[in-house]
Amino acid sequence: MVRSSIPRIPPAAHRLKLPGSFRMRRGGVLEQVEIAYETWGRLNSDASNAVLVLTGLSPSSHAACSTEDPTPGWWEDVIGPGKPIDTERLFVICVNSLGSCFGSTGPASIDPATGAPYRLTFPVLSLEDVAAGAHAVVRSLGIAHLLCVVGPSMGGMSALAYCLQYPCEVNALVNISAAARSLPFSIALRSLQREMIRSDPAWEHGQYSFEAGPICGMRLARKLGMITYRSAKEWKHRFGRERVQDARSESEEEGTLVDGPFGVEFEVESYLEAHARKFIGSFDPNCYLYLSHAMDLFDATDHGGAPSCAIDGGVELRHVLVMGATTDILFPVEQQHELAGMLEGPGREVTMVELPSVQGHDSFLVDMDRFRPAIARFFEGLLAG
Amino acid sequence: MVRSSIPRIPPAAHRLKLPGSFRMRRGGVLEQVEIAYETWGRLNSDASNAVLVLTGLSPSSHAACSTEDPTPGWWEDVIGPGKPIDTERLFVICVNSLGSCFGSTGPASIDPATGAPYRLTFPVLSLEDVAAGAHAVVRSLGIAHLLCVVGPSMGGMSALAYCLQYPCEVNALVNISAAARSLPFSIALRSLQREMIRSDPAWEHGQYSFEAGPICGMRLARKLGMITYRSAKEWKHRFGRERVQDARSESEEEGTLVDGPFGVEFEVESYLEAHARKFIGSFDPNCYLYLSHAMDLFDATDHGGAPSCAIDGGVELRHVLVMGATTDILFPVEQQHELAGMLEGPGREVTMVELPSVQGHDSFLVDMDRFRPAIARFFEGLLAG
Numbered sequence: 001m002v003r004s005s006i007p008r009i010p011p012a013a014h015r016l017k018l019p020g021s022f023r024m025r026r027g028g029v030l031e032q033v034e035i036a037y038e039t040w041g042r043l044n045s046d047a048s049n050a051v052l053v054l055t056g057l058s059p060s061s062h063a064a065c066s067t068e069d070p071t072p073g074w075w076e077d078v079i080g081p082g083k084p085i086d087t088e089r090l091f092v093i094c095v096n097s098l099g100s101c102f103g104s105t106g107p108a109s110i111d112p113a114t115g116a117p118y119r120l121t122f123p124v125l126s127l128e129d130v131a132a133g134a135h136a137v138v139r140s141l142g143i144a145h146l147l148c149v150v151g152p153s154m155g156g157m158s159a160l161a162y163c164l165q166y167p168c169e170v171n172a173l174v175n176i177s178a179a180a181r182s183l184p185f186s187i188a189l190r191s192l193q194r195e196m197i198r199s200d201p202a203w204e205h206g207q208y209s210f211e212a213g214p215i216c217g218m219r220l221a222r223k224l225g226m227i228t229y230r231s232a233k234e235w236k237h238r239f240g241r242e243r244v245q246d247a248r249s250e251s252e253e254e255g256t257l258v259d260g261p262f263g264v265e266f267e268v269e270s271y272l273e274a275h276a277r278k279f280i281g282s283f284d285p286n287c288y289l290y291l292s293h294a295m296d297l298f299d300a301t302d303h304g305g306a307p308s309c310a311i312d313g314g315v316e317l318r319h320v321l322v323m324g325a326t327t328d329i330l331f332p333v334e335q336q337h338e339l340a341g342m343l344e345g346p347g348r349e350v351t352m353v354e355l356p357s358v359q360g361h362d363s364f365l366v367d368m369d370r371f372r373p374a375i376a377r378f379f380e381g382l383l384a385g
Numbered sequence: 386m387v388r389s390s391i392p393r394i395p396p397a398a399h400r401l402k403l404p405g406s407f408r409m410r411r412g413g414v415l416e417q418v419e420i421a422y423e424t425w426g427r428l429n430s431d432a433s434n435a436v437l438v439l440t441g442l443s444p445s446s447h448a449a450c451s452t453e454d455p456t457p458g459w460w461e462d463v464i465g466p467g468k469p470i471d472t473e474r475l476f477v478i479c480v481n482s483l484g485s486c487f488g489s490t491g492p493a494s495i496d497p498a499t500g501a502p503y504r505l506t507f508p509v510l511s512l513e514d515v516a517a518g519a520h521a522v523v524r525s526l527g528i529a530h531l532l533c534v535v536g537p538s539m540g541g542m543s544a545l546a547y548c549l550q551y552p553c554e555v556n557a558l559v560n561i562s563a564a565a566r567s568l569p570f571s572i573a574l575r576s577l578q579r580e581m582i583r584s585d586p587a588w589e590h591g592q593y594s595f596e597a598g599p600i601c602g603m604r605l606a607r608k609l610g611m612i613t614y615r616s617a618k619e620w621k622h623r624f625g626r627e628r629v630q631d632a633r634s635e636s637e638e639e640g641t642l643v644d645g646p647f648g649v650e651f652e653v654e655s656y657l658e659a660h661a662r663k664f665i666g667s668f669d670p671n672c673y674l675y676l677s678h679a680m681d682l683f684d685a686t687d688h689g690g691a692p693s694c695a696i697d698g699g700v701e702l703r704h705v706l707v708m709g710a711t712t713d714i715l716f717p718v719e720q721q722h723e724l725a726g727m728l729e730g731p732g733r734e735v736t737m738v739e740l741p742s743v744q745g746h747d748s749f750l751v752d753m754d755r756f757r758p759a760i761a762r763f764f765e766g767l768l769a770g
Contacts, residue, residue, distance in 0.1 A: 183621050183626070187651050188620070188653045192612065227577065232569075238569075241566065241567070241568070261505050261674075262674055262678060266569065329714065
């Protein structure tokens with residue numbers, strides 16, 4: 001039986017308690033905010049080798065394995081000793097987004113003012129708030145300037161928000177499969193995912209039990225997510241029109257929609273079902289709504305264009321790598337070209353890498369033969385320079 | 386208040402009662418089958434000017450206005466006097482698909498054996514069955530050979546099924562924004578739409594009341610449909626990041642998901658909501674499930690390739706027009722090229738027209754400046770002999 005469950009905080013996560021109040025960009029104030037993060041490698045004596053990694057919507061801070069937590073992270077192939085983001089030379093920080101549910105304060109956290117979870121009383125979340133939470137972690141670690149901020153997908157938007165809000169504190173940006181703003185096609189998809197969750201009677205206007213909750217809505221939303229994260233081209237070769245041999249035997253629970261008329265029949269349906277099942281118990285539905293909505297709201301042009309440092313002693317954004325996959329339908333590669341163009345400026349080197357990966361938006365997680373070398377080359381340049 | 390309702394049979398629809406039993410391709414037999422259809426123009430003396438139009442998933446037989454029913458049809462710009470499919474010279478028949486709910490027998494119809502609606506006892510529907518229903522209408526009108534069979538979207542698959550099943554009875558085929566078979570990306574989307582309906586508690590495993598039913602599931606399914614029917618490019622220019630001025634005032638019903646947190650905010654969300662509302666009351670949910678599933682099942686290669694007539698006195702398929710839009714994500718234009726290639730053969734003229742329409746899969750319904758001339762030219766050629 002698939003059940004919802006309280007998301008697990010990664011064992012290696014530190015939790016920074018922020019002093020004072022945290023003022024949200026679109027109104028509202030949070031008290032006693034906590035931000036969960038993990039680190040890899042060692043900060044050098046002048047704190048000049050720090051790399052901040054911001055995540056997509058659903059991952060935790062556990063980007064890579066470590067001695068404290070040997071389980072593989074969500075970007076295991078990219079972060080680690082001798083890997084493209086080389087933890088033998090770099091000090092890497094990965095932050096769980098504010099508004100998420102893996103140790104950072106979010107809608108599923110207890111509101112200290114009431115002793116009950118925030119749920120829908122959580123203020124409107126923006127990716128600028130996510131960046132501000134990450135910034136607090138960076139400063140708490142004694143880092144005045146980041147060598148680089150890295151973000152794929154939603155993390156790319158948060159990384160851009162970071163550069164725009166702290167334009168004198170970032171030397172380089174790696175922005176992957178993201179955009180300067182959400183366009184109506186992706187807004188429509190995310191809006192529909194949110195409606196799937198909100199339409200589930202078990203959502204109960206956000207007041208669901210954490211042991212149950214809108215499982216059905218989360219299942220639908222995750223399946224739509226998976227469809228938009230991959231590509232038609234990949235699936236054509238991967239699944240074709242193959243049928244599932246025996247859907248019934250694959251079903252863990254009787255009486256579900258997997259069986260019966262219009263149940264799972266094609267391999268692609270079985271694949272979606274398996275992915276949805278894995279997701280349901282691991283993410284809080286209200287957190288999903290807030291983070292998804294924050295992506296729709298983001299628009300870099302709210303900040304008046306590219307980051308620019310006007311303060312003496314500040315570090316100007318000098319090196320930018322923008323990457324994207326040609327088969328991405330959620331953040332089409334035109335949006336990465338647009339972003340690269342927007343970031344062009346005097347004294348700034350902007351590199352746009354368009355990759356012919358077939359795995360769509362998710363390519364940065366799986367097409368390592370293409371993504372790893374480009375990221376490695378960029379960091380080689382940074383470390384040499 | 387949005388309510389489900391019993392779909393309206395178009396006033397101009399004739400209903401052919403088929404004699405005897407109707408044997409379904411994938412098993413099962415229907416008795417007392419009815420097929421609804423409309424006609425325009427006059428059949429000439431040698432019955433050589435007949436054009437059969439097969440529809441996409443949701444339209445009725447009302448493809449164009451007529452004296453009996455002056456309301457505009459779903460392809461009003463294409464069918465009529467002096468139009469690309471010219472009813473002053475052609476006798477045009479449009480058939481409501483078997484399995485649909487606008488006068489043809491389908492899951493919402495009464496099973497004569499029980500006196501109750503078929504619902505999920507309706508046998509598995511295939512597009513070959515849809516073609517067989519249309520064929521019965523054509524033969525009942527005294528037409529031995531069709532000048533042309535035309536079908537967009539699902540109708541293109543049904544039209545192909547028609548040519549494959551009756552290879553000696555069709556002279557020409559116009560196949561628009563369709564494919565020889567469904568691929569996993571579109572199967573995944575349709576499977577998810579079906580799951581949205583089936584997940585709605587009000588679906589009640591198909592036993593819903595026809596006055597209520599799975600309104601919420603239908604709303605979600607229609608919204609996903611709209612997203613896949615159009616294109617990101619069109620929406621970028623049409624909606625941008627425009628916000629709705631006052632979503633609350635647009636909401637007809639209080640307490641819906643349109644209001645409140647995560648309610649309608651962007652113009653694109655309001656557009657989807659408006660379209661979903663229009664659809665809910667006009668289509669039977671079980672019929673939707675059957676027709677959607679029939680699209681997944683269709684594979685022209687089940688019939689061993691292109692149609693070929695081996696009977697004396699038969700009419701061989703001689704003229705084929707395959708059309709598609711470059712922005713179609715549901716039936717990508719590569720699939721139309723594949724279909725055109727599959728239909729190539731000795732003595733057969735196959736024309737592939739790829740149009741740069743921005744409206745995605747729906748282009749054939751709206752981009753009349755591009756679709757009309759290409760269809761008109763093809764029919765001019767057919768009529769010139």
